[in-house]
Amino acid sequence: MAALLRKPVDSIVFRVFLCFSLPFQLKCTINDTFSEELYIKSLERGHVLNHFQFTTIWNASIEDETTFLHYRYFPKALGDVLATYRVQELHLSQTQGQWNYEHWGYPPEDAPPGVELWVWFQPQSNNLDHMWAELVNALSGLFCASLNFMDTKTTVMPRWSFRPSGIAAEYYSFDSRFMRFAALPREIVCTENLTPWEKLLPCESQVGLASLFNAVRLYDSSFHSLGLHFRPVCQDGSCTSAGIELKQTLTVVFNTAMANRGKVKDHQNWSLKSMFERSLHNTCPLASESKLYVDTSIHPAPKTALDPSPDEVLITRRGGERRMYSVYDLKNHTSGGRTFNLQAGYSGPVVYGDVTPPPLYAQRFVTGYGLEKGGITCILYNTLDTNLTVIYMETIPWYLRIYFSSIKIEAYGIPVKPYKTHFIPGKDRSQPYQLELVFRLRPLSVTKISMEFDRAFLKWTEYPPDANHGFYVNSAVISAVLPSGSQYTAVPQSGSLFRDSLSDNSGQFFLRLHTESLLVSLPTPDFSMPYNVICLACTVVAIAFGSLHNLTTRSLAAVDPEKTKKNPLQRLKAFLHGRKSQEKSSQEVKGEVVDEDGADKSVENDENKSSGDTGDSVRKRTVTVKDVTEDVSSS
Amino acid sequence: MSAPMGIGLKFNKINFLSLCIGLFSLTIGVLNGIEVDDFFTSDHTNNWAVLVDTSRFWFNYRHVANVLSIYRSVKRLGIPDSHIILMVADDMACNPRNPRPATVFNNVNEQINVYGDDVEVDYRGYEVTVENFIRVLTGRLPPSTPRSKRLLTDEHSNILVYMTGHGGDGFLKFQDAEEISSVELADAFEQMWQKKRYHEAFFMIDTCQAESMFLKFYSPNILAVASSKVGEDSLSHHVDPAIGVYVIDRYTYYALEFLENVQPNSKKTMGQFFRVCPKSQCVSTVAFRTDLYPKDPNKVLITDFFGSVRNVELLTETISFKNLSMQDTCSKESCVETSSPKSSQQLKYADQFPMPT
Numbered sequence: 001m002a003a004l005l006r007k008p009v010d011s012i013v014f015r016v017f018l019c020f021s022l023p024f025q026l027k028c029t030i031n032d033t034f035s036e037e038l039y040i041k042s043l044e045r046g047h048v049l050n051h052f053q054f055t056t057i058w059n060a061s062i063e064d065e066t067t068f069l070h071y072r073y074f075p076k077a078l079g080d081v082l083a084t085y086r087v088q089e090l091h092l093s094q095t096q097g098q099w100n101y102e103h104w105g106y107p108p109e110d111a112p113p114g115v116e117l118w119v120w121f122q123p124q125s126n127n128l129d130h131m132w133a134e135l136v137n138a139l140s141g142l143f144c145a146s147l148n149f150m151d152t153k154t155t156v157m158p159r160w161s162f163r164p165s166g167i168a169a170e171y172y173s174f175d176s177r178f179m180r181f182a183a184l185p186r187e188i189v190c191t192e193n194l195t196p197w198e199k200l201l202p203c204e205s206q207v208g209l210a211s212l213f214n215a216v217r218l219y220d221s222s223f224h225s226l227g228l229h230f231r232p233v234c235q236d237g238s239c240t241s242a243g244i245e246l247k248q249t250l251t252v253v254f255n256t257a258m259a260n261r262g263k264v265k266d267h268q269n270w271s272l273k274s275m276f277e278r279s280l281h282n283t284c285p286l287a288s289e290s291k292l293y294v295d296t297s298i299h300p301a302p303k304t305a306l307d308p309s310p311d312e313v314l315i316t317r318r319g320g321e322r323r324m325y326s327v328y329d330l331k332n333h334t335s336g337g338r339t340f341n342l343q344a345g346y347s348g349p350v351v352y353g354d355v356t357p358p359p360l361y362a363q364r365f366v367t368g369y370g371l372e373k374g375g376i377t378c379i380l381y382n383t384l385d386t387n388l389t390v391i392y393m394e395t396i397p398w399y400l401r402i403y404f405s406s407i408k409i410e411a412y413g414i415p416v417k418p419y420k421t422h423f424i425p426g427k428d429r430s431q432p433y434q435l436e437l438v439f440r441l442r443p444l445s446v447t448k449i450s451m452e453f454d455r456a457f458l459k460w461t462e463y464p465p466d467a468n469h470g471f472y473v474n475s476a477v478i479s480a481v482l483p484s485g486s487q488y489t490a491v492p493q494s495g496s497l498f499r500d501s502l503s504d505n506s507g508q509f510f511l512r513l514h515t516e517s518l519l520v521s522l523p524t525p526d527f528s529m530p531y532n533v534i535c536l537a538c539t540v541v542a543i544a545f546g547s548l549h550n551l552t553t554r555s556l557a558a559v560d561p562e563k564t565k566k567n568p569l570q571r572l573k574a575f576l577h578g579r580k581s582q583e584k585s586s587q588e589v590k591g592e593v594v595d596e597d598g599a600d601k602s603v604e605n606d607e608n609k610s611s612g613d614t615g616d617s618v619r620k621r622t623v624t625v626k627d628v629t630e631d632v633s634s635s
Numbered sequence: 636m637s638a639p640m641g642i643g644l645k646f647n648k649i650n651f652l653s654l655c656i657g658l659f660s661l662t663i664g665v666l667n668g669i670e671v672d673d674f675f676t677s678d679h680t681n682n683w684a685v686l687v688d689t690s691r692f693w694f695n696y697r698h699v700a701n702v703l704s705i706y707r708s709v710k711r712l713g714i715p716d717s718h719i720i721l722m723v724a725d726d727m728a729c730n731p732r733n734p735r736p737a738t739v740f741n742n743v744n745e746q747i748n749v750y751g752d753d754v755e756v757d758y759r760g761y762e763v764t765v766e767n768f769i770r771v772l773t774g775r776l777p778p779s780t781p782r783s784k785r786l787l788t789d790e791h792s793n794i795l796v797y798m799t800g801h802g803g804d805g806f807l808k809f810q811d812a813e814e815i816s817s818v819e820l821a822d823a824f825e826q827m828w829q830k831k832r833y834h835e836a837f838f839m840i841d842t843c844q845a846e847s848m849f850l851k852f853y854s855p856n857i858l859a860v861a862s863s864k865v866g867e868d869s870l871s872h873h874v875d876p877a878i879g880v881y882v883i884d885r886y887t888y889y890a891l892e893f894l895e896n897v898q899p900n901s902k903k904t905m906g907q908f909f910r911v912c913p914k915s916q917c918v919s920t921v922a923f924r925t926d927l928y929p930k931d932p933n934k935v936l937i938t939d940f941f942g943s944v945r946n947v948e949l950l951t952e953t954i955s956f957k958n959l960s961m962q963d964t965c966s967k968e969s970c971v972e973t974s975s976p977k978s979s980q981q982l983k984y985a986d987q988f989p990m991p992t
Binding site: 096133134137138140141142144145146148149160163164165166167168170172173174186187188189190191192195196215216218219220233234238239240241242388389391419420438464465466479480481493494508510527 | 691692726728729735736737738748750751752753754755756757758759760761762777779780781782783784810811812981982983984985986987988989990991992
């Protein structure tokens with residue numbers, strides 16, 4: 001990226017220099033803070049979650065025009081894009097893998113497989129479709145992802161599911177015309193996306209927690225997600241002025257029990273070195289804080305032994321669930337050139353038993369058979385003992401034509417009537433099907449939503465190059481507010497740093513879940529070349545060559561019709577033809593068509609066949625075989 | 636101006652001055668070991684590279700390895716990411732079939748990960764189409780295209796265009812779905828010439844019957860090399876049994892071997908590059924085309940196309956910077972402690988779940 005070409009170390013040095021040269025103040029005119037945090041949680045069944053959060057909080061308002069003219073920690077490449085397209089909130093996630101809610105609980109930042117982008121534009125903006133199209137192009141260049149495929153065929157404006165997560169006036173947050181949502185489930189995330197994402201960080205990947213990013217290990221994981229979240233926030237508790245928050249998150253889940261197979265069998269032991277193949281040597285000097293939180297709630301000490309021992313152990317409650325966090329201040333641990341490699345040893349092997357599932361989780365799959373019709377079914381599990389209202393959102397591409405009348409919600413055979421429904425049917429080649437349902441899940445129940453669709457025939461130019469792979473359908477998004485904080489790890493809406501989730505006293509937890517994305521086959525023509533070539537070639541041979549061959553190799557030979565022996569059929573034919581040929585002149589030489597092969601025969605007995613021309617006298621003229629061939633060869 | 640040379644004072648001055656410059660440069664040249672030829676022939680000011688892999692599917696791993704190897708060489712020799720348009724039609728590194736995630740190797744010894752840590756792919760997946768490729772070359776892109784996806788060359792740019800994939804006599808297959816013909820490609824280059832989008836271009840292609848792709852070129856200042864003649868197939872080099880596919884093509888393998896020995900200040904020439912893969916190694920005959928190129932390839936440095944021009948000015952004295960303070964760096968208006976307008980009403984966060992629970 002052109003904007004980030006300067007040597008990174010020099011830029012850090014310059015920034016550090018600039019910062020430290022300021023007198024103690026008198027507030028800096030650009031007042032932003034940067035912090036980096038790492039949250040490690042050991043999950044059930046041998047997995048370990050690592051969640052990196054890099055937060056830049058800037059005391060400036062997005063409505064102010066001079067905000068995006070001067071930058072310090074906030075990346076200029078991103079700021080230019082946000083200012084040009086008048087973006088109020090931007091949430092981009094690029095993910096590889098599916099989060100396993102049933103066994104792992106809830107992630108700090110939820111993301112569907114592939115790419116998901118939702119943006120709220122500022123209220124003064126107009127011509128939003130055009131702005132959206134340009135914004136996705138600009139972001140595709142910035143993040144090296146083909147986001148430019150997020151056009152009208154894949155973009156929707158969900159009415160209730162994606163409210164602004166930052167500060168917003170009420171009239172604004174209820175008007176979904178200001179926002180756009182699109183997802184590309186097929187989009188891959190690899191080092192080529194990590195590279196530009198890293199370059200937006202103030203310290204890039206040279207120093208600090210980002211120096212742990214080893215692509216070879218990050219992409220060899222069970223789940224990997226890059227997130228970028230930009231929103232306006234309150235500057236302080238009184239919330240009289242607005243600020244800007246930019247949160248870059250990287251979530252990765254390693255299966256450490258598998259990695260330990262050769263060494264300590266079935267133990268979940270992990271260390272920073274074993275997970276990332278790197279240890280931490282330093283922290284970002286621009287970060288105001290650099291912390292590591294290890295969540296040992298599932299395997300509390302003495303089951304887990306951490307080395308070095310934590311600076312602080314926090315025992316808190318979140319929504320009724322007891323949590324235990326070990327906190328490390330990385331600036332202390334890496335000062336003086338020391339290396340920090342956190343190691344965790346577990347006293348016992350991993351138990352692959354039943355896991356307490358989270359309050360709400362879902363599964364979605366394709367039903368039906370054949371290439372004409374199909375169905376989508378989503379099963380939602382409510383493990384709480386209270387009613388739970390959920391908003392279920394689906395975005396189905398236009399070529400799977402959903403029947404609104406077939407949408408059924410039922411729990412144990414009893415139909416559930418949705419409280420609200422929002423359905424916008426799709427238009428061929430311009431708009432996808434958009435469905436949002438609000439309904440209530442009963443306590444401790446399993447609810448099933450199902451719908452049917454017809455598969456469309458695409459035009460042959462609309463198939464992608466690997467058409468037989470199938471077509472992807474976006475994940476369904478399920479939003480709910482949980483009364484219990486069980487397995488909930490996200491940062492609360494009023495907080496910014498991950499630290500704010502540790503001291504969260506709220507009683508309600510907003511949850512957004514993404515289900516599996518689906519892969520559906522459409523009736524695909526056979527694009528294989530040999531098949532087409534064989535068909536075409538055989539047709540050509542059969543029709544063209546056969547006729548030509550006949551025309552060029554047959555000769556005309558006259559035959560005396562009187563002398564030919566007639567069988568009844570031929571006599572009938574002759575009779576019929578005789579009727580017709582009454583009008584024809586008698587001078588015509590009528591002959592019979594003689595096959596080259598049959599020429600011999602006809603020379604011998606040319607009275608056998610007759611072309612049916614009777615009546616008028618015919619001068620018998622036989623053409624010899626030799627002449628025929630000469631004619632043919634000369635023509 | 637004491638040289639008694641003759642005719643007029645003005646003439647004397649000019650003559651003497653030019654003689655001085657000539658002698659000076661010659662001395663410098665001799666002192667630094669640069670040949671006088673080089674000093675006068677390198678007249679481009681920037682370098683660009685367009686590297687295209689047109690093949691999709693896992694069994695075409697070697698084409699992605701080809702293009703990433705050239706990308707790596709070109710970056711190493713100095714062309715920055717902002718001047719490289721990299722088009723990769725499929726994802727091999729993070730492909731679920733790749734037993735070594737986030738890596739692409741071009742050799743069975745798996746020493747060099749050509750995918751690397753710092754890779755920026757500009758066009759990927761379904762975006763690699765004939766239309767996009769021609770648009771990139773000719774510059775006729777929609778206005779919303781970001782900078783990193785544009786070829787912003789001018790008449791002083793040297794461009795390296797490298798293409799690899801499956802090809803035939805007169806065409807190159809894009810993603811198993813469409814083809815670019817040699818005539819289209821020749822016309823694209825002519826458009827570039829007419830629009831003054833290149834100073835010199837080096838076209839390198841590694842496909843079957845690759846020579847056919849450059850036979851139709853008719854624009855000046857193009858140097859071209861292909862891995863095989865018309866009627867011949869370019870072959871792949873070797874299999875990596877751990878990955879399970881062929882990892883590199885022969886021509887690119889030997890070309891890479893040559894390029895790995897090239898440093899940014901190397902004096903190797905394009906003529907040497909043309910002789911890189913003899914028939915004994917490549918099995919196919921490497922073909923090249925020099926009739927459209929005015930200079931002798933044996934006198935053109937390889938870094939003219941693979942490396943980047945960097946104008947370096949050496950300073951011998953130390954410059955000290957004075958201490959900056961905010962007052963010095965900002966203007967009067969912005970330095971005033973701007974208290975953000977305190978809105979009279981209380982701001983609040985939007986309600987995330989607008990339904991009665």
